[in-house]
Amino acid sequence: MIEFTNGLTKNNTLKNKKSIRSPLFYVGDKYKLMYQLNQLFPENINTFYDVFTGGGSASINVKAKKYIMNDIDDKVTELHNFLQSESTDISLLIQKMHNLIHKYGLSLSEQGKNDKIEFLKQTYHKTYFSKYNKESYIKLRDDYNNDQSHTELLYLLLVYGFNHMIRFNSQGKFNLPVGNVDWNKNVSQALLDYADWVINNDVEVSDGLDFEKFVNSADLKENDFLYFDPPYLITFSDYNKLWGINEEQRLYDLLDELSSKGIRWGLSNMLTHKGKLNKLLLEWAEKYNKFSIESNYISRFDNTVKIDSKEIYVTNY
Numbered sequence: 001m002i003e004f005t006n007g008l009t010k011n012n013t014l015k016n017k018k019s020i021r022s023p024l025f026y027v028g029d030k031y032k033l034m035y036q037l038n039q040l041f042p043e044n045i046n047t048f049y050d051v052f053t054g055g056g057s058a059s060i061n062v063k064a065k066k067y068i069m070n071d072i073d074d075k076v077t078e079l080h081n082f083l084q085s086e087s088t089d090i091s092l093l094i095q096k097m098h099n100l101i102h103k104y105g106l107s108l109s110e111q112g113k114n115d116k117i118e119f120l121k122q123t124y125h126k127t128y129f130s131k132y133n134k135e136s137y138i139k140l141r142d143d144y145n146n147d148q149s150h151t152e153l154l155y156l157l158l159v160y161g162f163n164h165m166i167r168f169n170s171q172g173k174f175n176l177p178v179g180n181v182d183w184n185k186n187v188s189q190a191l192l193d194y195a196d197w198v199i200n201n202d203v204e205v206s207d208g209l210d211f212e213k214f215v216n217s218a219d220l221k222e223n224d225f226l227y228f229d230p231p232y233l234i235t236f237s238d239y240n241k242l243w244g245i246n247e248e249q250r251l252y253d254l255l256d257e258l259s260s261k262g263i264r265w266g267l268s269n270m271l272t273h274k275g276k277l278n279k280l281l282l283e284w285a286e287k288y289n290k291f292s293i294e295s296n297y298i299s300r301f302d303n304t305v306k307i308d309s310k311e312i313y314v315t316n317y
Helices: 012-016 031-040 074-085 087-104 115-123 128-146 151-160 185-199 211-217 245-260 279-287
Strands: 045-050 064-069 203-205 225-228 264-273 289-293 309-315
Touching: 031 264, 031 289, 031 309, 074 087, 074 151, 074 185, 074 203, 087 128, 087 151, 087 185, 115 128, 128 151, 211 245, 225 245, 245 264, 245 279, 264 279, 279 309
Parallel strands: 045 064, 045 225, 064 203, 225 264
Antiparallel strands: 264 309, 289 309
């Protein structure tokens, strides 16, 4: 049976350091787990390769000389490129987004209470924002689908959409329904923090490559570090649809190859979830260092319901 090392003593002061939230609010985001992962990541990182970057919380919260972010979803990399290009005057972007919110008639609790929303709260205790925003959101979604060159509209859809997800149908149309969410002060703060990180660091975004192509194209050097947070084989979400046993095995083979070359890497993955066991991970990870990660997963449909899951961090150093 797999045995775990208690690695959460490397720097206990990190546990009390608040992580920076990504403005993409990505599903599966490592924001809440970064205080643990930072204790397990190596020190003195030259280039940090965020192979499955998603919202980018790993990159934002790790200390390195350079960051290269990759994701196979070109809409994710488009959003990162957009936000980074706007980071030199992020306050102006926030104002532009506020103007768009007013234009579409969406809720904006950052600017105070709304009487209609307060009234809706009395009847729709958990869905008042979605009731208020539904029609405006559909108009926003239609406008974006008519001209997808407007990345600022895609970002608004991400903020107001269900679970802050990015989902397109087979015709390439954004089709996520409205969520019970809103532009509040936390959204603006996340943008400000993200911009501050971009301005003060050397950050690159890849062209949206398959993880193996991305790694093989990288000019890896001493003290570089690659972090892998792939879709989880034994969980279900829209982000996992293109991930199966073949991709999982291809990832493990790549990690073995990197180890043979003396290149440092770390992998986050789900060992058990809702009674399921990732046997492939269990057997493969035996030859590496393994750490149990304390997670508190909740249902994506009801955030009051906790899910019985066990996440692990595997590394070759």
